[in-house]
Amino acid sequence: MRLELESLSKSFGDQTVLEDLTLDLADVRSLALIGPSGGGKSTLLRLVAGLDRPDSGTLRLNGEPVPFDDEPALLRYRRTIGTVFQAFNLFPHLTALENIVLPLEKAHGHSRADARCIALAELDRFRLAAHAHKKPGQLSGGQRQRVALVRALAIKPRLLLFDEPTSALDPEMTAEVLDAIRALSEEGRDFLLITHEMSFARAVADHVAFLAIGKILETGPAEAVFEHPQTPACRAFLERILHF
């Protein structure tokens, strides 16, 4: 993918969350956003997802600007992106299968039978077929996140977004979700990931962007950023987080 940000700004009230971001990442397959909490990572991801509008600036994905000012076009844009949030992704009143069928049928025009077919095949691929008819309340946290991932994936998105998909999980479940993401990474899918699991970011992302206080302070290939952070802020952040 190619991700271009051009003086992108966003504030909530008098709090500036993203300040004049400019960035051009070409030929990036997987990008990890790292940095301290409140640094603007989630806000940037929500802009890329087409869920929020920036106050100013443009955001281009693969050369096309995200149509923030045109609601119908923005809706069509959102349908090409798969997003997985921290938690509560799934609709609690629908089974795992229905959760995956819903966007396929209602947003992508598949017939119901078709949508079920696609959903079951994807569930099977992630060893979730046995849970297809369970509601989210009957699934473990890790299973819920994997079903959410399958839902995001089933629509064949051009880009997957993960907003701290494991931060609400215990270590064992974290491993099961990270395994699923790693499998996608090995398939060569484009994704953008926010995570606090640095060793994982290092293993699956080929590019890293370090965000703090609303600015992108450092970007580069994952190896380079983790081995030789260039800015003091990034170095301090990595030292603090890798301390244990």
Add this chain to the structure above:
Amino acid sequence: MKPASRLFLAPAHGPPAPAARLLGWLIAALLVAGVFAFAFIRLRYTWNWAGVWEYRAAFLRGWWTTVVVSLSALITSSVLGVLVALARRSPVLALRSLAQFYVEIVRGTPLLVQIYVFFYVVADAFRFGNRYVVGVIILSLFSGAYIGEIVRAGIESVGRTQLDSARAIGLTRAQIYRHVIFPQALRSSLPPLAGQFVSLVKDSSLLSIIAISEFTYSAAKVSSTTASPFEAYLPLALGYLVLTLPISLWTRHLEERHRYET
């Protein structure tokens, strides 16, 4: 737990034994029956069931009118309630205010006054003759305000991340309401809705003041004709219970069906 207390107390986990439940039910029923039996025996009242029995057809007609009026009002007020809830969340500010005025005025004034004003002033001005239709409209307007607030609370109880997820998968606004918000809002709204529907059935009795010959109106007439108030009003209470208990049971059944953990 000791065997004796197991008969009377619910276990800390899981449902109580069927025998214990039956025993509890029996004790409660006996207590209620005992209090009323004692009170009625002290009354030294000469019952005149035969006199009232003569008017059973009037009772039935009145009861049926109550069924039809309540059921019609229940349906129209539900539709109205949903519209009001949507209007209160509408981007059009005038619509929001209109819905709010409506809710506050209806909830803040007695139904009695609303019936008089609507029947003698509004309906009259618009040359609306059929008092039964007017009755249904008044009752719907009254109940619709409460249902609107119940539905609004239900809609607002749906979490923010649910809306984000729904938007992220590319559903339109209408689809989000249809497939994500309403099913979840319904679940949290069911208990208060059941209460509101039961109230609606009972509130229909006030329509007797504009001479709609529903159940209460019939009972009052029989009571004054036969001079046997208890024989007229006790069947009245029973007749309302026959309508309201199924509503409670039905909504409880729906609650069970829509149960899921969040």
